[in-house]
Amino acid sequence: MAILIRGPAVVGRPGEEVLPKADVIVEGRRFEAVLPGGGAEGNFDFVVDGEGCLLIPGLVNAHTHLAMTLLRNVAPDVPLERWLADHIWPRERRLRPQDVYWGTLLGLAEAIRSGTTAVADMYFFMDEVAGAVEEAGVRALLSYGVVALTPDRIEPELAEAERFVRSWDGAAEGRIRAALSPHAPYTCPAAVWKRATALAHELKIPLHTHLAETWEEVERFRAETGRSPAEWLEELGALSVPLIAAHCVHVSEKDIEILAAHGASAVHCPTSNLRLGCGIAPVAELLAGGVNVALGTDGAASAGDLNLVEEVRLAALLAKARAGPAALPPAEALRLATAGGAAALGLGKEGGTIEPGRRADGVLVSTEGPHFCPGGDPVADLVYAGQGLDVRAVFVDGRPLLLGGEFQALDLEKILARCRRVAHRLRP
């Protein structure tokens, strides 16, 4: 299929300024040409009007639990431990596989509506998650979250994680990749990490985990092991494979050196970190130390939504609050959610930019609202004024998932109705 995207400004070409107007040709699954000034000719299966829009690389949500949309804003403002014990876990215990399927579809609908083309999701009933991803048309790195608080859980948890990888890695014409997810250093013993690392080497897949999310967790871990979680993972050899480390709020200078030396990615989840009182991750320091930084929403139960446009803005604002007004300029903040996310998900050479030969994962954002006027710096306007609902069109692998703000592959009304019914049933 050949598509012409007519006339948008183009953002996110590597090392180049914004093109104020171009015609962009998509051929099959890839960008075929970017023609500055426009003037494309030829036969196209269809033409998308991109006038008055920015074309940006698809946004990557590098850490989420999509099906937690079913628990959106449950008991807001209850402190973390009570929130989990009294409100989240009782509902999660009631979740059936089909519920996770519908909750994941809801999360994907919300993600697509706000410009996300790829997600890294970690949860359970992952076959249903993968089924929803296949149906929705996005790109995803999926993993079963291994929690092994007692020795008897090690084998069954790892077996399920491995089964999922072997079933789904490479599925949906390559849009689905699998990872292994020991949940965190403090919830999985060394044996889990060693086995998962060996398996990741064998299967050529990354690890995806939670790292240094709360101060208490890191202090307790240091007291028990004499090491920071990152130091401990390095000693175990777990950084010998690509690691996606969500949160990284409480990392030391030495931790940053370790993550950088091994090419690990840190996933900044600013909304979730603020809301749960975890703190503000040292993004400027991570970037200065050479760590690849991506953005994530975490689950909607705590974050409230799955809107990366907001996470980009919040990342920019919080970096300035920590490191001064010059920290994390707009283009760099946007890069975390595009090229940074693509690199974290192992798509570094395939995605994250708009250029010929790359996967055609792109998003058209309307700049016709008053909040984009007068428009001297469209990237700054997108970062500081843009909204998820400004997104007009979304393409993944050259396939349109959203056009004119309308879903092309998903039946939104059906998803909403099913999820409302499930949420009703989950109430304790």
Next chain:
Amino acid sequence: MAILIRGPAVVGRPGEEVLPKADVIVEGRRFEAVLPGGGAEGNFDFVVDGEGCLLIPGLVNAHTHLAMTLLRNVAPDVPLERWLADHIWPRERRLRPQDVYWGTLLGLAEAIRSGTTAVADMYFFMDEVAGAVEEAGVRALLSYGVVALTPDRIEPELAEAERFVRSWDGAAEGRIRAALSPHAPYTCPAAVWKRATALAHELKIPLHTHLAETWEEVERFRAETGRSPAEWLEELGALSVPLIAAHCVHVSEKDIEILAAHGASAVHCPTSNLRLGCGIAPVAELLAGGVNVALGTDGAASAGDLNLVEEVRLAALLAKARAGPAALPPAEALRLATAGGAAALGLGKEGGTIEPGRRADGVLVSTEGPHFCPGGDPVADLVYAGQGLDVRAVFVDGRPLLLGGEFQALDLEKILARCRRVAHRLRP
């Protein structure tokens, strides 16, 4: 004119839970009835479909400089002093009265589009600002910003401020009220504050100023006067009239006691404060100390936009980052932008809630997007997932300014075109 708003959930009735469904009748400029469950009958000039929406009190932007939309995101990320000297002031010196008129209309369009019904604006060429407010249909508290860094500026600045008040206070059928705005304690000597306070008493109007925005400013002020800015204002008697104090980032416990004792309002501007590296205002502490807290965007040059939906969310998140996950629950965060803002602007008995007899300043927010599903707690969903573009309808004094997302009183295309032209001319 009689309007029926059919079927929305209603938020912001004082001391009451959300009404899941009601018919709301507007008669003339006021809410006439709220009928739980619906079933309104009678003759109406028109009926607005509120099914699938929340009806909330109009949002109040209690500190802004609307015409700075013309300078939106100019030189993002340049440290404050260089930003002002090299980028903002050179452009502001080129502003003509008509430019401020168009820039204010742009700001009002953006504000209305995201659910704002009232603003407190402080700038210059205020006749043009007032003209734009009259045309756009919103409610406003307007003031000329007095800056008197040298003694010779005291008289002309105060004369202009007084002239504006006498020309415009009570205009536009009472939608426009005027205030006096010594810009800040560090930019206006005691003589300005004393004269302004006396005049405010005489004219029965409030003062609107900037207070304790940056740490450096407060430390310098303490070094020079031996007092905090709030202590100094109290000693001068400036708190004997209602005071709207923007920012209040660096206020002490004693300052909070002073503000509370005199019934002053603090206006929290979270985006601007983060972006300019000023810090995070102690909102939980101000509220606990009995200070009325409102929300503001500040100008779009630094904030990037004029979207209070985002400021509500950011206020909630930052309060938790400072004071733990239980701080500032969703209903309280929303209240800052509704009843808190109304109280700051002197509308406490007239606005800020949806109830019979109050001014019909209301906003319909669609909850039909995936980000509002499954919808167990609509106020939490609005605060943590809502977007400005979810706003479907806006009423001020019972007059519809936005219906179905479309402007009823403003010619948006004309405003955008004029503002683009002005911004082009302003470039140094």
